Structures are given as C-alpha cells and as structure tokens.
Amino acid sequence: MKQIPYKIYLTENEIPTAWYNVRAEMKNDIAPMLHPQTLKPITFDDLEPIFCRELAKQELNNTDKYIEIPEEVRNFYKMYRPSPLVRAYCLEKALGTPAHIYYKYEGGNTSGSHKLNSAIAQAYYAKEQGLSSLTTETGAGQWGTALSMACGYFGLDLKVFMVKCSAEQKPFRRGVMETYGASVTPSPSMETEAGRRINEMYPGNTGSLGTAISEAVEVATKTENCRYALGSVMSQVMLHQTIIGLESIKAFEKIDEYPDIVIGCAGGGSNLGGLMAPFMSDRINGRHNPYFIAVEPASCPSLTRGKFGYDFCDTGHVTPLAKMYSLGNGYIPSSSHAGGLRYHGMSAILSQLYHDGFLDEARSVKQTEVFDAAVQFARVEGILPAPESAHAIRVAIDEAEKCKETGEEKVILFGLTGTGYFDMYAYMAHNRGEMKDYVPSDEELEQGFATMPNIE
Amino acid sequence: MKQIPYKIYLTENEIPTAWYNVRAEMKNDIAPMLHPQTLKPITFDDLEPIFCRELAKQELNNTDKYIEIPEEVRNFYKMYRPSPLVRAYCLEKALGTPAHIYYKYEGGNTSGSHKLNSAIAQAYYAKEQGLSSLTTETGAGQWGTALSMACGYFGLDLKVFMVKCSAEQKPFRRGVMETYGASVTPSPSMETEAGRRINEMYPGNTGSLGTAISEAVEVATKTENCRYALGSVMSQVMLHQTIIGLESIKAFEKIDEYPDIVIGCAGGGSNLGGLMAPFMSDRINGRHNPYFIAVEPASCPSLTRGKFGYDFCDTGHVTPLAKMYSLGNGYIPSSSHAGGLRYHGMSAILSQLYHDGFLDEARSVKQTEVFDAAVQFARVEGILPAPESAHAIRVAIDEAEKCKETGEEKVILFGLTGTGYFDMYAYMAHNRGEMKDYVPSDEELEQGFATMPNIE
Numbered sequence: 001m002k003q004i005p006y007k008i009y010l011t012e013n014e015i016p017t018a019w020y021n022v023r024a025e026m027k028n029d030i031a032p033m034l035h036p037q038t039l040k041p042i043t044f045d046d047l048e049p050i051f052c053r054e055l056a057k058q059e060l061n062n063t064d065k066y067i068e069i070p071e072e073v074r075n076f077y078k079m080y081r082p083s084p085l086v087r088a089y090c091l092e093k094a095l096g097t098p099a100h101i102y103y104k105y106e107g108g109n110t111s112g113s114h115k116l117n118s119a120i121a122q123a124y125y126a127k128e129q130g131l132s133s134l135t136t137e138t139g140a141g142q143w144g145t146a147l148s149m150a151c152g153y154f155g156l157d158l159k160v161f162m163v164k165c166s167a168e169q170k171p172f173r174r175g176v177m178e179t180y181g182a183s184v185t186p187s188p189s190m191e192t193e194a195g196r197r198i199n200e201m202y203p204g205n206t207g208s209l210g211t212a213i214s215e216a217v218e219v220a221t222k223t224e225n226c227r228y229a230l231g232s233v234m235s236q237v238m239l240h241q242t243i244i245g246l247e248s249i250k251a252f253e254k255i256d257e258y259p260d261i262v263i264g265c266a267g268g269g270s271n272l273g274g275l276m277a278p279f280m281s282d283r284i285n286g287r288h289n290p291y292f293i294a295v296e297p298a299s300c301p302s303l304t305r306g307k308f309g310y311d312f313c314d315t316g317h318v319t320p321l322a323k324m325y326s327l328g329n330g331y332i333p334s335s336s337h338a339g340g341l342r343y344h345g346m347s348a349i350l351s352q353l354y355h356d357g358f359l360d361e362a363r364s365v366k367q368t369e370v371f372d373a374a375v376q377f378a379r380v381e382g383i384l385p386a387p388e389s390a391h392a393i394r395v396a397i398d399e400a401e402k403c404k405e406t407g408e409e410k411v412i413l414f415g416l417t418g419t420g421y422f423d424m425y426a427y428m429a430h431n432r433g434e435m436k437d438y439v440p441s442d443e444e445l446e447q448g449f450a451t452m453p454n455i456e
Numbered sequence: 457m458k459q460i461p462y463k464i465y466l467t468e469n470e471i472p473t474a475w476y477n478v479r480a481e482m483k484n485d486i487a488p489m490l491h492p493q494t495l496k497p498i499t500f501d502d503l504e505p506i507f508c509r510e511l512a513k514q515e516l517n518n519t520d521k522y523i524e525i526p527e528e529v530r531n532f533y534k535m536y537r538p539s540p541l542v543r544a545y546c547l548e549k550a551l552g553t554p555a556h557i558y559y560k561y562e563g564g565n566t567s568g569s570h571k572l573n574s575a576i577a578q579a580y581y582a583k584e585q586g587l588s589s590l591t592t593e594t595g596a597g598q599w600g601t602a603l604s605m606a607c608g609y610f611g612l613d614l615k616v617f618m619v620k621c622s623a624e625q626k627p628f629r630r631g632v633m634e635t636y637g638a639s640v641t642p643s644p645s646m647e648t649e650a651g652r653r654i655n656e657m658y659p660g661n662t663g664s665l666g667t668a669i670s671e672a673v674e675v676a677t678k679t680e681n682c683r684y685a686l687g688s689v690m691s692q693v694m695l696h697q698t699i700i701g702l703e704s705i706k707a708f709e710k711i712d713e714y715p716d717i718v719i720g721c722a723g724g725g726s727n728l729g730g731l732m733a734p735f736m737s738d739r740i741n742g743r744h745n746p747y748f749i750a751v752e753p754a755s756c757p758s759l760t761r762g763k764f765g766y767d768f769c770d771t772g773h774v775t776p777l778a779k780m781y782s783l784g785n786g787y788i789p790s791s792s793h794a795g796g797l798r799y800h801g802m803s804a805i806l807s808q809l810y811h812d813g814f815l816d817e818a819r820s821v822k823q824t825e826v827f828d829a830a831v832q833f834a835r836v837e838g839i840l841p842a843p844e845s846a847h848a849i850r851v852a853i854d855e856a857e858k859c860k861e862t863g864e865e866k867v868i869l870f871g872l873t874g875t876g877y878f879d880m881y882a883y884m885a886h887n888r889g890e891m892k893d894y895v896p897s898d899e900e901l902e903q904g905f906a907t908m909p910n911i912e
Contacts, residue, residue, distance in 0.1 A: 090535065
C-alpha cells in the first residue's frame with residue numbers, strides 16, 4: 001500500500017482557475033437581500049456605490065457555477081498557495097484512533113488566516129476598476145491584516161476601522177497592518193458622523209463591529225474613487241473562499257481518499273462555506289455523500305439556537321437585510337477569545353443550506369473545551385491554532401474518539417483556518433486555568449430575537 | 457523554456473537522510489575547544505555531564521562527512537519540512553532586476569524560525585538516552601519556543617531561563633513556550649547559585665544570555681536525568697541546520713539553476729553555516745563555485761571588526777573556550793531589535809572558514825537599512841520577516857540592485873530564517889521613524905577585546 005505523505009501539496013499549475021458558486025446548484029436559492037430603508041430586494045445599482053462593480057455582480061450571481069479567477073489573483077495565490085492538506089498522523093497516534101484525520105491548513109501566510117483568499121481578490125477588482133482606496137472594518141484583526149497585505153501589493157490606500165477594544169488589546173495586529181501601509185483608526189472615532197454620534201450617545205464605549213462597519217461604509221461612500229470591502233458573511237467572500245474546498249478535493253484525489261466528515265468553524269460562514277461548498281457539489285451531483293458539521297461557540301450559537309429569518313447584517317442598520325440564522329442584530333455575545341466567531345448572524349447561503357439539510361449538523365462547544373483541544377493539537381502537530389480554528393479541532397477530535405470506540409476508519413477533514421500568534425492572551429489565560437465559559441440563557445436569546453425585524 | 461514555479465517543494469521522500477558535517481572536508485579543522493578551568497582541549501568526558509551523549513559525540517566529530525538523521529527526527533521533519541525554496545518573482549519585479557532571487561523559507565512553523573531543526577534532534581537524543589528533562593536559555597525566544605515544541609512532542613520536561621528583559625518585553629513568547637508545556641524562569645533568578653550571586657552583585661539587573669546560560673547549565677548538572685541544550689554556536693547545532701542547505705541544493709537541481717551568491721545572516725552562525733556548508737562542499741569538491749556573504753549587524757560586528765582567537769563562549773566563563781572571531785566575551789552590544797544576532801562571538805567552524813577564505817565576505821549593515829528592506833520585502837512577497845532574517849534580505853536586495861546596473865542575471869539565494877510576528881515593537885518603532893542606528897567606536901571595541909584571554 002502506498003504511504004500517504006504527511007502533507008499533500010498540489011503543484012502551482014493545479015491551483016483551481018475558477019471559484020465555485022454553490023448558488024447555481026442550490027435546491028433553493030437564498031432569499032434576496034433587502035434594502036435597509038425601502039425593504040425592497042437589493043439591486044446592482046444599490047450595491048455599486050458601496051462595493052466594486054465586479055464584486056457587486058458576484059454578490060448577485062446565482063447562475064454561473066464557476067467564476068474565473070483573474071490571472072493576477074492566481075499569481076498572488078502562488079506566493080502562499082496551494083495550501084497543504086495535512087494528514088494528522090501524530091494526532092491520530094496520540095488519540096489511538098483508527099480514523100484518518102486531515103486538515104486543510106490556511107494559516108501559513110503572514111495574515112495568519114484564510115482571509116487573504118478573498119482580500120487579494122477584492123483588492124484586485126478595486127485596482128481594475130481604477131479605484132485608489134478601500135475602507136474596511138476589523139475586529140480580531142485577521143481580515144484587516146489580510147486586506148492590508150492585498151492593498152499594499154496592489155498599491156491601494158486602505159483605511160481600517162478597528163474595533164477600539166481590539167486595537168487596544170492587540171496593538172501588534174495594528175502594527176502589522178501599518179507595516180503593510182494601511183492607516184488604522186480605532187472605532188468609534190471622531191472622524192465620521194456615525195462615530196461622533198455613537199461617541200456622543202455612549203461616551204467611553206469601546207466599539208463593536210457594527211459601529212466600525214458604519215464608519216467604514218460612510219467613508220467609502222463619501223470619498224472619491226473609494227469603495228468598501230467586507231471579509232465575511234457576503235456571498236462574494238464565500239465564493240472566493242471556495243479555493244479551500246476545491247484544492248482539498250484535488251488533493252484527496254491524489255491520495256485516493258475522500259472525507260466521510262467535513263468539519264469547519266462557523267463565524268460569518270465564509271471559511272466554512274469555502275471549505276464545504278465544493279464538497280456539497282459532490283453531494284448535489286451524486287458523486288459522494290460526506291457529512292457536514294459546523295462548529296460554533298456556545299456563547300454565540302446562531303445556528304444551534306438562532307432563528308431563520310430576515311435580519312440586519314449590522315447593529316447600526318446601515319447594511320442590507322439578509323434571510324439567515326440570527327440571534328438578532330441587537331444580540332451582544334459575551335466576550336470570548338474567538339473574536340472571529342462573535343457574529344450575530346450567518347452567511348445567507350449557509351443558512352439556507354442548513355435549513356434545507358445540506359449542511360447536516362451544527363454543534364456548539366464551550367471555550368475551555370476548545371482550548372483543551374487547541375493545546376492538545378499544538379503539542380502533537382506543532383501548529384499553534386487560532387482559537388476560531390480550534391473549534392473545528394475540538395469536534396474533529398471528538399469524532400475521532402468515537403471512531404476509536406466503534407473501530408471505524410472514517411476519514412475526517414477539518415479546516416485549520418489560522419494561527420494563534422496574536423491570541424496569546426487567550427492561551428495564557430487558559431494556561432493559568434483562568435478561562436471561563438459562557439452559555440446565554442433563553443431569556444438573553446429572547447432579548448436578541450426581539451431586535452430582529454418582523455419580515456416574511 | 458520551462459517556467460520555474462514560485463515555490464519549489466521537495467517531496468517528503470526527498471528530505472535528506474543525513475546531515476552534512478563540513479569539518480570532515482575542511483582544509484583546516486577548527487582548533488579544539490578548551491576547558492574553562494584547565495584550558496586543556498575538551499574531551500567527551502568533559503562534555504558528557506552537560507550534553508546528551510550523542511550530541512557530545514557529534515560536537516567532537518571531525519571525520520564523518522555525513523551523520524544519519526534518526527527516523528523519528530525525520531518523521532517530525534515531515535510535519536513542517538521540506539521547507540520551500542521560493543523564487544521571489546514579485547521582489548524581482550519590484551526591483552526591476554535581471555537577477556533571479558531565491559529564498560529558503562524556514563519560518564513556516566510555530567516556532568517561527570529554523571531553530572526547530574536542531575531542537576527536535578536534541579530532544580530526540582535526550583529521550584533516546586532515557587533523560588527526563590532538559591534545560592536551556594533563550595533571549596529573543598525563538599530557540600526557547602522551538603525546544604519547547606520539541607520537548608512537548610517527546611514528553612520531556614523543559615526548564616527555560618529567559619533573559620529577564622526579554623521575558624518582560626515579549627510576554628507572548630513566554631506564553632507560547634508555556635503552552636507547549638515548558639516552565640519559563642526569568643533570569644537572573646533566585647533559583648540557582650549563579651542567579652543569586654548575580655542578583656546580589658547587580659541588584660535590579662535585567663539579565664543577559666551569559667547569565668541565563670550559567671543558570672541553565674547549573675540546573676542541568678545538578679538535576680538527575682537532565683542535560684543542557686544550546687541553540688546556536690556549537691558545531692552540533694550547525695550540523696543539524698545543514699538540512700537547510702542540503703534541501704536547497706536538491707531544490708535547485710529540480711529547476712536546473714544554481715546560486716552565484718549565497719547570503720545568510722550571522723548571529724551565532726548556525727543558520728548561516730547550515731545554509732552554506734553544503735554549498736561549500738560543492739566548492740571544496742570542485743562542482744560549483746558560489747560566492748558566500750555573511751551579514752551581521754553594524755552594532756555587533758564580530759566578523760567584520762572582531763578578532764580571531766580563543767575566547768569564552770559566555771560572559772560568565774562557565775562554558776569552554778573556542779577559537780573564533782570575537783568582540784570579546786565582555787563586549788555588550790547595544791540594544792538592537794535583532795536579538796538573535798547579539799552574540800559576541802561566532803561559530804568556530806564559520807570563523808575558521810572565514811579565516812581560510814571559504815566564507816568569502818562578511819558585511820555589516822545598519823538596523824534602519826535592515827528594516828527598510830524588511831518592509832519592502834513584506835509588501836511584495838507577503839511574508840513579514842524576522843529582523844534577523846532581514847539582514848540577509850538587505851544584502852540580497854543590494855546585490856540584485858547591482859545586477860540591475862550591470863545587467864547580470866545572477867542567481868541569488870538567501871536564507872529567510874524566520875517570521876517577525878513577535879517583533880512588532882521593532883516594526884512599530886520603524887513605522888514611526890523612531891528606530892536608531894548604533895555603530896560602536898574603536899575604543900568600545902578595544903574594551904571588548906581586552907576581555908579576551910591571551911591564548912595562542
């Protein structure tokens with residue numbers, strides 16, 4: 001029997017030349033986004049003042065199964081892709097499981113996560129359109145870092161509104177963005193109307209993604225030759241992230257294996273959908289039938305305890321409404337160390353797929369269990385995972401333990417979306433035994449649901 | 457013409473199965489190390505109480521050209537090696553140079569540097585010998601992190617003495633080591649005789665590598681089943697690091713190129729020697745004739761302004777003496793952001809090779825120029841380099857600029873030893889324009905030389 005290597009690499013020529021658009025194959029397409037003022041379905045003309053033209057088109061595209069990756073984007077991909085599909089031999093051995101555990105490792109670039117896959121595409125389209133700058137918001141900082149790298153590469157100015165408490169807690173993240181030439185403004189700032197209003201209403205507040213989005217959109221629409229870029233939730237972002245799943249499938253072909261279970265962490269949904277969508281196409285077309293598990297934090301359980309319905313994508317109600325699983329745009333998740341998973345809603349595409357049973361299962365896990373898995377993984381596999389990614393590791397280990405009981409040689413794939421180098425406060429709290437768990441009560445969830453608009 | 461890919465990967469089967477021992481081929485072997493008390497040549501029996509048996513043997517081996525890499529070490533290598541040889545297409549384009557620039561990228565693992573190559577070997581030999589623990593010291597933290605990972609993997613206890621000011625400036629480095637199960641003690645501590653003595657003599661002092669070495673050696677020799685591990689300078693470390701150069705040569709064979717110039721940064725010399733030694737073998741055996749450049753900080757110019765002679769390897773005079781280029785064991789380099797290059801001496805092997813003209817040139821560069829190169833590189837190549845590695849980048853860019861003038865299509869290889877994720881204070885100082893240069897005066901160097909013993 002041929003020995004499967006530790007790392008399965010594609011050649012650069014095998015990098016997919018097109019992203020996969022699952023909307024073209026979905027049984028039920030997503031409900032249209034609604035305009036925040038008129039509540040009418042969003043059109044290209046509504047999106048165009050905010051997003052690059054090409055990205056506005058991609059956002060609405062539900063017909064083209066594949067969308068070509070521009071050559072300049074493919075060339076940038078070659079600097080850090082194909083990312084390896086790794087056989088976790090050492091983890092398998094440590095667990096004593098007959099399961100074959102694989103992870104697709106997206107953390108091997110300076111942004112430290114998969115975010116670069118979409119950032120470089122978005123920056124490219126901005127440059128192609130002749131724009132001179134972009135704005136965005138960032139919380140934990142991976143997205144801001146990735147877009148800074150992409151804008152630095154294409155010579156675009158970038159203004160990042162960074163949630164104020166994150167900017168203070170993660171000064172090094174800000175340092176990386178500035179090294180790549182971005183300007184970083186803690187949000188809420190006094191530079192925008194939205195920021196001034198919030199600062200007046202809530203003096204001394206430390207910001208939120210909702211506020212930062214409002215500031216970034218305001219600057220983008222008021223600045224000449226400028227647009228806004230978003231790192232998750234939107235369909236365009238998930239589209240770009242399908243490079244993850246497409247590469248994974250090709251790598252599995254090389255070793256003649258195929259996953260029985262595909263596991264990803266669930267924040268806004270872009271990495272999860274990017275990993276899973278191409279495998280879902282295999283199911284839709286009857287080629288294979290893997291089982292899909294989304295893992296979310298117990299503190300922000302949009303899929304496991306949320307409601308499926310229209311909601312605003314932001315707290316400030318400046319963005320369109322999407323039909324999705326949501327905890328309510330007014331739901332404020334407890335502070336958690338997985339900043340990338342603290343979003344009240346979920347990608348409309350993944351929400352619909354979950355609603356229709358194509359995404360088989362969502363599972364919520366507690367933070368302390370997640371860090372136990374992260375440390376266990378780090379010690380045997382040598383990679384210090386991001387707290388977000390460690391949610392997927394937790395469930396991969398749980399599933400592998402089940403295989404140990406049953407003796408099944410299941411093939412398990414999970415997405416290792418990033419590294420935890422900028423999350424050391426969290427690891428240090430865990431090392432000291434000071435990490436806490438938080439599960440919202442039903443009453444708290446009801447308060448969140450009450451902030452969802454009542455739209456059929 | 458066949459297009460050379462961005463990244464040239466070897467397969468796992470192509471990972472070298474033996475390290476290369478340049479001492480077996482050197483025109484003049486290094487002078488023997490001397491015992492710090494007796495000043496007599498060091499023997500195996502002198503080394504064995506401090507180092508693992510197998511490592512003590514390797515330290516003295518000047519006859520075996522190749523030393524087999526144990527299978528368990530090779531298996532660990534497979535988790536993060538072969539490391540890619542990268543064609544810096546984007547840097548070439550940005551510079552407009554006809555030169556072909558390549559870098560061997562050793563930063564793609566959680567320790568963030570090449571240090572893991574030797575750490576895993578040293579931990580393996582400790583485990584094989586039945587030891588239960590190791591001690592070491594760390595300054596900037598890469599070595600401590602790498603050895604923590606290696607000891608975590610093999611289930612060995614590790615006690616790291618971390619230079620106190622580094623432990624305070626880099627709390628996250630400490631956090632990573634603790635996550636991998638190591639115990640980290642800021643040095644000088646009150647746990648050892650050496651530490652208590654130093655604390656008494658210099659109250660409130662913030663430590664040095666010299667002190668941390670003394671503490672680590674003391675604990676190793678006083679603890680049952682325990683030895684001491686060192687991350688640079690020693691011949692055994694450079695031996696393990698030859699995996700870098702050996703892989704590079706194989707990768708160049710795949711694309712039918714060969715470097716005209718090989719560039720590395722010079723601290724204690726292990727990465728530099730590890731990259732260069734296999735290429736030097738090509739010169740010694742008449743196969744190729746590349747030009748070798750070592751790059752060191754102007755603030756710690758051991759090769760360019762040091763003296764070739766016997767000196768202690770540490771400030772506290774507990775370690776053996778080596779014949780090497782040195783600024784004197786009492787030389788205290790100015791604080792610099794490249795913590796890994798602040799060593800007063802240089803590997804005895806590289807010193808001899810430089811003395812004999814096999815290492816062609818040493819060049820010193822100033823910190824601000826180094827960070828200019830680091831940022832330029834980061835923006836086009838997407839990797840945020842460690843300050844140490846950026847010394848090599850500086851000279852690679854300088855050489856590529858020369859090619860632009862002359863029109864020569866030289867092939868330039870440099871070692872990209874690590875990432876700068878834990879060096880953001882330095883980048884932030886550079887971003888703010890607050891970074892300073894320091895070049896020691898001749899008087900300062902004379903004071904350092906005065907601390908070298910007078911031994912022929």
